[in-house]
Amino acid sequence: MMYLMIALGGALGAVSRFAMGKWINSFWQAQYPMATMSINILGSFLMGIAFVLISERLPSLEPLRPLIMVGFLGAFTTFSTFSLEIVSLLNQQAWLSALSYLSLSCLLGILALAAGISLARVF
Numbered sequence: 001m002m003y004l005m006i007a008l009g010g011a012l013g014a015v016s017r018f019a020m021g022k023w024i025n026s027f028w029q030a031q032y033p034m035a036t037m038s039i040n041i042l043g044s045f046l047m048g049i050a051f052v053l054i055s056e057r058l059p060s061l062e063p064l065r066p067l068i069m070v071g072f073l074g075a076f077t078t079f080s081t082f083s084l085e086i087v088s089l090l091n092q093q094a095w096l097s098a099l100s101y102l103s104l105s106c107l108l109g110i111l112a113l114a115a116g117i118s119l120a121r122v123f
Contacts (some may be wrong), residue, residue: 007013032097050116082105085101086102
């Protein structure tokens with residue numbers, strides 16, 4: 001049953017990532033990978049909220065951890081795509097873009113996860 005929950009969550013997360021990426025790219029036409037960065041930051045924020053809700057606030061939701069955290073959010077965030085885009089920017093010798101993308105994604109992702117934890121603990 002756990003594998004089925006992970007698969008279902010993963011399918012929903014992957015479709016959500018694809019749809020959100022298309023939506024963000026409809027507004028952002030530059031070569032900078034804004035969609036991947038935005039999705040990673042949002043995914044980090046949601047992971048923080050899910051962590052607190054499942055681990056601290058509503059332990060009865062623990063059986064849903066594989067569906068939400070492993071499946072959905074695991075497929076929704078795109079670290080492998082993030083890594084490929086950094087290498088692509090480096091191959092294009094877009095040093096500043098590569099460095100800013102790496103730095104902003106990591107820093108904002110960590111801050112978003114912490115904000116999600118803090119927000120979830122307030123409510």
